[in-house]
Amino acid sequence: MTTYNQLRRIIPPDQALANKGLQAGLEQVKNIFDTALPALASATVGLESNTDLPAINALTQPLPANVIAYYTQTFATGSGPDGLLLLTDVIGTAAGVQNPEFESTIAVLNSFTSTGVLNPLIGSQQIYATMETAASGVWTVETSPPVPPDDPGVYTTTIPAGWIGTGAYAASSASESIQLAFNTALTPAFQSAVDVIIATNPANCAVLNSNWTAIANEIVTEQNNIALAEIQFANLVPNLQPWGLVYSLASNGLDVVEGGTAFVLQSVANVATQGGQAMISTMREARNQELLNAAGMQTDILISDQYPEPAADLGTAQYSVAQATSQKII
Numbered sequence: 018m019t020t021y022n023q024l025r026r027i028i029p030p031d032q033a034l035a036n037k038g039l040q041a042g043l044e045q046v047k048n049i050f051d052t053a054l055p056a057l058a059s060a061t062v063g064l065e066s067n068t069d070l071p072a073i074n075a076l077t078q079p080l081p082a083n084v085i086a087y088y089t090q091t092f093a094t095g096s097g098p099d100g101l102l103l104l105t106d107v108i109g110t111a112a113g114v115q116n117p118e119f120e121s122t123i124a125v126l127n128s129f130t131s132t133g134v135l136n137p138l139i140g141s142q143q144i145y146a147t148m149e150t151a152a153s154g155v156w157t158v159e160t161s162p163p164v165p166p167d168d169p170g171v172y173t174t175t176i177p178a179g180w181i182g183t184g185a186y187a188a189s190s191a192s193e194s195i196q197l198a199f200n201t202a203l204t205p206a207f208q209s210a211v212d213v214i215i216a217t218n219p220a221n222c223a224v225l226n227s228n229w230t231a232i233a234n235e236i237v238t239e240q241n242n243i244a245l246a247e248i249q250f251a252n253l254v255p256n257l258q259p260w261g262l263v264y265s266l267a268s269n270g271l272d273v274v275e276g277g278t279a280f281v282l283q284s285v286a287n288v289a290t291q292g293g294q295a296m297i298s299t300m301r302e303a304r305n306q307e308l309l310n311a312a313g314m315q316t317d318i319l320i321s322d323q324y325p326e327p328a329a330d331l332g333t334a335q336y337s338v339a340q341a342t343s344q345k346i347i
Contacts, residue, residue, distance in 0.1 A: 095242070096276060103276035107242050109235050112281040118228040125221050134218060137210040144207050147181040151198050157191045174198045181206050270300025271307060 020040070025033035043049050049057075067073045095102035105114050129135045138144050150156065156174050163170035169189040174197070176182050182202030188194040215222045262269075272278040279300055287293035 096238075097274065102242065103274065104278055104281050105276035107239055107246065107248070108281065109239060109276070112284045114276070114284075115232050115235055118231050122225060122228045125225055128221070129214075129218070134214055137213070138207070142180045144181050144203065144210055147176060148199070148203050148207070150180075151176060151182075151195055151203065154191060154195065157194050159191075160187065176202070266296060266299045267303035270303040273304070 019037075021033055021037040024036060027033075028036075043057075095106035097103045097106075105112050109115070126135075130139075136143065140146075151174060156176060157172055158175075159170060160173040161171035171187050171189065172191045172194040173185050173187040174191075174194040175185045176198060182198060184198075184202065186194055186198040186201060188197050266282070269278040269282060274280075282300065283297055286296045288297070
């Protein structure tokens, strides 16, 4: 039988129900069972409400959209749950967050190269080679000297036969002549070749675009968060010994959230060295201790880093047995 059913036999049902509701509400308060009734009564008397705060009373959600917008535009936000700022949102590139995208991009480009997909761009006398040679100016000559005061002369860039964009491109200066060759022939040829590659390799091109978008977004996020967090790399003290990092390595190992401290430290640790492996091992040990402690098994295995040093010879400060015996007073 519930307490409500018992109570309504003693007092009116509405009062019993009100008391049961009060009980259920109070049970939601942490440590309520360890609170004495007089202390609870005193605390209750001093409670305040949101009276005369119409904007607060009108809220229909804990965090309004305008408040969220203000903080996301003013302070650094991250990729964690509910915009939680993670360490990798500031140094993600250095921590290798984008390694999968880089590796995927390299794999696709290597495939394109080995199968000849990129030949129209990188082949001999193809678009890249033609652009590089044209930009160097070796094909540009003065074909008509200037005639003062108004005639600037004529410069011509001549792309020879067999190269992309074969033809002569004349302008009033060497740079304008080269630019004309690009605008008229080379850039359109490049765009046309890229369009063909995209049309014949849609899946791989989509992977490349997705990878580069992710990489660019990560870099932009890092730059924005660094600025919002007011991190000044110029103010960092060079050659500072990382003792703070060493002493807190175990506690950092407990931060196992994706993109958190343990992730970053393990990503940058050089596993080819004993020191790098020791970093990872220390963090693993800390997590093991946490699990054992949670199971009720204490693991206090602190090892002192102090070692005994030779004591100074300060002379004899104790009587020998013979000396002590000779001084007996009977």
